[in-house]
Amino acid sequence: MLLKQKKQWPLVVMAFLWMTFTNVSAQAKKLKDTTPEQRAKMQTEWMTTKLALNTSQIQKVSALNLQYAQKNEPIIQSSENKLSKFKKMKALQREKSNALSQILDAAQYQKYQEIKDQMIQTLKEKRK
Numbered sequence: 001m002l003l004k005q006k007k008q009w010p011l012v013v014m015a016f017l018w019m020t021f022t023n024v025s026a027q028a029k030k031l032k033d034t035t036p037e038q039r040a041k042m043q044t045e046w047m048t049t050k051l052a053l054n055t056s057q058i059q060k061v062s063a064l065n066l067q068y069a070q071k072n073e074p075i076i077q078s079s080e081n082k083l084s085k086f087k088k089m090k091a092l093q094r095e096k097s098n099a100l101s102q103i104l105d106a107a108q109y110q111k112y113q114e115i116k117d118q119m120i121q122t123l124k125e126k127r128k
Helices: 002-020 025-032 036-051 055-077 082-103 106-127
Strands: none
Touching (some): 036 055, 036 106, 082 106
């Protein structure tokens, strides 16, 4: 099970970063090759592990991840320019974060924000 999670980790991180912050062409290709259901499942598994979600939270987060993966799908598949996609995805990510704040407890949400900020920093460093 742990090996399976390690193999999925890069794709989960990539999907999370891409949906949150950028449209790097290699990431875009991988995202276009996955379904919203696959992306939502990977995100839920990642969040369950990293944020120690309880059963009720897992169900709510799973539904939320699927909802936003489906909202992101037309953007991911579109031929719009990177900046346009980025703006749309960032707006959706803000909405999703607000919804997550209602599902997660304060400590979990803070950890989620910290991980997200760390991923942003890593992305910025890679782009230099």
